[in-house]
Amino acid sequence: MLSNEKQDHGTGIDLSHHLSAVSRARKISPLRGLQKYMSKPGLVSLAGGLPSAEYFPFASVTGEILVQNSFPLNTESESSRNWFWKLFSRAEKERTTSFTVDKYPKHPGDLSLESSLQYSLASGQPQLQEIVHEFVERVFQPGYSKWATLIHTGNTAGFHAVVQTILNPGEGLMVSEWTYPGAMAIVQPYDIRAIPIGMDIEGMSSISLRQTLAEWDESARGMARPHVLYVIPIGQNPTGTTMGVARKREIYDICVEYDVIIVEDDPYFFLQEGKYLPKSERVPEPELDDEAFIASLAPSFLKIDYQGRVIRMDTFSKTVCPGARLGWFTCNPMFAERFERTTEASAAASCGLTQMRMNQKRTRVYVASLLLNWRYTGYMRWLKGIVIRGM
Ligand SMILES: Cc1ncc(COP(=O)(O)O)c(C=O)c1O
Numbered sequence: 001m002l003s004n005e006k007q008d009h010g011t012g013i014d015l016s017h018h019l020s021a022v023s024r025a026r027k028i029s030p031l032r033g034l035q036k037y038m039s040k041p042g043l044v045s046l047a048g049g050l051p052s053a054e055y056f057p058f059a060s061v062t063g064e065i066l067v068q069n070s071f072p073l074n075t076e077s078e079s080s081r082n083w084f085w086k087l088f089s090r091a092e093k094e095r096t097t098s099f100t101v102d103k104y105p106k107h108p109g110d111l112s113l114e115s116s117l118q119y120s121l122a123s124g125q126p127q128l129q130e131i132v133h134e135f136v137e138r139v140f141q142p143g144y145s146k147w148a149t150l151i152h153t154g155n156t157a158g159f160h161a162v163v164q165t166i167l168n169p170g171e172g173l174m175v176s177e178w179t180y181p182g183a184m185a186i187v188q189p190y191d192i193r194a195i196p197i198g199m200d201i202e203g204m205s206s207i208s209l210r211q212t213l214a215e216w217d218e219s220a221r222g223m224a225r226p227h228v229l230y231v232i233p234i235g236q237n238p239t240g241t242t243m244g245v246a247r248k249r250e251i252y253d254i255c256v257e258y259d260v261i262i263v264e265d266d267p268y269f270f271l272q273e274g275k276y277l278p279k280s281e282r283v284p285e286p287e288l289d290d291e292a293f294i295a296s297l298a299p300s301f302l303k304i305d306y307q308g309r310v311i312r313m314d315t316f317s318k319t320v321c322p323g324a325r326l327g328w329f330t331c332n333p334m335f336a337e338r339f340e341r342t343t344e345a346s347a348a349a350s351c352g353l354t355q356m357r358m359n360q361k362r363t364r365v366y367v368a369s370l371l372l373n374w375r376y377t378g379y380m381r382w383l384k385g386i387v388i389r390g391m
Contacts, residue, residue, distance in 0.1 A: 010144045012308025012332045018227055018261050019338060023165040029344040053114040059103055061113060064096040065370050068378035071385030073287045099373055111372065122343035124151025124328070131371045132328045138376065139294055140312070140330065142302040148336035150329045153347055155265055158313040158327060159230075160186050161342045162263055165335065166311075167192050172226035174212065174260070176204045180237040183230060183265065195226050203241040204231055206250035213258045228261050234298065235268030242272060244298050252304045264301045264312040270319060270383045272297050290380045308332030316367055319383060324367045 105112040111127055123129065133149045136142065152158040167173060169191040175183070177196040184194060198208030209229070216225040231251070233243040255262050288296060301310045308331070315327035329339055371379060 010306050011146045012144045012306075014334075015261065015307075015309060015332065016334055018166045020164065020166055020168045022168075023338050023342070026338070026341045026345065028341060050119055053103060053118065056103065056113060056117050058113050058117065060100050062098060062100045064098050065373055067095045067097060068374050068381040069385065070095065070382075071388065073384055073388055097373060099370075119348065122340045122348060127372060128367070131376075134376055135379070136302075136330050138290075140300045140302045142330065143304055143306045144308055144332075146333055147302070147308070147330055148333040150331075150336045150339055150343075152313070152327050152329055152339070152343065153325045154317055154322075154327050155267055155313045155315040156182055156186070157325075157347065158315075158329060158339075159183055159263070159265060161339050161346070162311055162313075163187055163190060163192065164342055165338045166228055166261055170223060171228075172221075172223055174209070174226050174229040176231065176236065176239075178236075178239050179230070180232060180265070193223070197229075199239065199241065201241060202247045203233060203236045203239070203243045204247075204251065206247060206254060209251060210254050213254065213260070225258070227259060228263060229255060230263045230265065231301075232265050232268075233301065234266055235271050237268075242298065245304075248298070248301055249304055252301060252310075255309060256307060260309070262301055262305075262310045264310055266300065266312060267315045267318045269297070269300065269314070270387055273387070288384070290377065293380065293384055302330055308334075311335055319386065320367055320370065326367050 101111050101113055101116065103113045105114070109127070111125070116125065124132075128151060129149065132151065136147075136149055152161065163173075163186055167187070167190065170193075172193050172195040173187055174195045174197050176199050178199060179194070187194070195212060197212055198205045213225060218224055229251075231243075233248065235242060252262065254260070300312055302312050304310075311329060311331040313327060313329055316324050317327070320326075329336060331339075374382060
């Protein structure tokens with residue numbers, strides 16, 4: 001878990017009254033509590049159950065990564081290619097760079113199988129944490145200083161951890177009237193009831209949200225006023241709507257007024273394509289540098305958040321591959337610490353090498369290697385390329 005002390009727009013407020021009974025009751029895992037003793041010289045630990053890396057049957061892992069500029073930024077040059085030929089011809093070979101992760105690190109800070117394949121902290125590998133933290137700082141620019149990032153195993157698992165951490169059975173969860181069925185499947189068995197909020201062309205309506213909260217009648221509804229809002233602001237699933245910054249501000253202000261936590265599930269953030277134009281009316285857009293590209297996107301709720309009441313979930317599922325089962329939270333450190341405890345008691349940590357399914361070799365080692373290879377500018381270039389490709 002990393003926190004950012006550089007910007008100083010405030011440090012957020014105490015929101016611990018939102019924690020669920022389960023989360024309040026959850027203590028640090030006893031094994032995690034022992035970790036501080038593990039580095040003591042001469043200590044022979046029989047407690048952690050850590051197998052020796054010597055016996056891991058992997059000597060090294062090697063992969064080929066597509067180069068970051070595999071997809072052109074110019075829509076014209078892309079569409080002028082003959083797709084049929086491209087699909088069936090081997091002449092246009094994909095350009096790649098290779099990486100190898102050895103069992104033992106050659107240089108300090110290298111990824112190694114010795115640590116990647118070992119039991120690890122629920123918070124994620126430090127190298128990946130650093131990349132993710134820099135990314136959030138530069139792209140989402142949270143509006144308060146002490147935010148934290150925490151690796152998770154994709155937004156599905158991330159949302160499950162959120163539900164366990166801030167919702168109690170019998171409570172309501174505000175959602176758009178059309179929403180992601182995967183999220184509903186998570187809350188339903190906990191007896192958490194969906195409270196539908198009306199929608200318009202920008203997704204969740206702030207008018208409907210205010211009305212729901214202002215007119216909440218506890219005895220008629222049989223439950224307290226809801227304190228959690230789940231929203232998919234960009235490329236809303238299933239309607240495809242995208243929410244502009246003015247609407248986000250309105251929703252955020254209402255949530256401040258009624259003390260509501262915003263859960264921002266945003267897998268499609270980079271797939272913002274602007275107003276729809278038929279292909280015949282499109283003109284080639286100038287290539288944008290990273291700053292201009294970020295400025296052209298509707299910002300995350302994080303940028304508006306000066307109190308630390310936004311829990312943002314990002315995933316690599318749509319920008320790298322779903323089989324990676326990897327993503328991260330950005331939220332205030334109090335929530336991040338609780339999510340870390342929840343992860344310790346479920347997956348323990350996200351996958352070190354493979355998903356435990358046959359023939360599936362997509363891994364955190366791979367994603368970390370990929371991002372270490374591309375770094376920030378390379379990943380941004382990749383994102384810009386896939387946005388243009390998808391248009
Ligand atoms: C809104 C939304 N949230 C979460 C997910 C799943 O994300 P992940 O693969 O990170 O679990 C999807 C996938 O379709 C989605 O549309």
